[in-house]
Amino acid sequence: EVRLVESGGALVQPGGSLRLSCVVSGFDFSKYSMNWVRQAPGKGLEWVSYVSGGSRTIYYAESVKGRFTVSRDNARNSLYLQMNSLKGEDAAVYYCARDGSGKSINWFDPWGQGTPVTVSS
């Protein structure tokens, strides 16, 4: 069974930092690109970041570029999102999601259960 389990979400002050993790199982992690997608409270879905299987290609949404850093450790079957200089508008549930195609075509399947990030003083 394919599983993605996020962790690391917390309450953080504006300007603070947080590191999210996503541990996967049930598939060959190194062969799949991965994404972070977020959902602000009561809002829709927003793609945040992409990393290829070998970490050679990385993309960010403009809204987080320069503040967030995505990385992965294929030996640990783990995906990370380092979030710095957090703003109120970064408050959301953060999901990790696998590239569903296995060819970096980028529909998302499956998704983790999400980890909530609250940004407030």
Add this chain to the structure above:
Amino acid sequence: EIVMTQSPATLSVSPGERVTLSCRASQSISNNLAWYQQKPGQAPRLLIYGASTRATGIPVRFSGSGSGTEFTLTISSLQSEDFAIYYCQQYNKGPPYTFGQGTKLDIK
């Protein structure tokens, strides 16, 4: 950036009805479109990719169609478990990989 627009925002329907949800892209995306279902407190679930291919385990009552800029998701006979929010997403040109704002299916 490709903007995805879904309509309507909310649809009130009765179980057993046939329903069609629309998604429009601001420019042609060929058939590079996915549909997701999200229930309260849950992660999104992939329903359709390639505009019309059902994902593994998705019931046949769900079907997708369209290409270019106009797409539809049809549920042939609504079941109680289908009341949820549905999102479309384009992956033709990215990043960013953009989503529509969602269509909420309510029980009439």
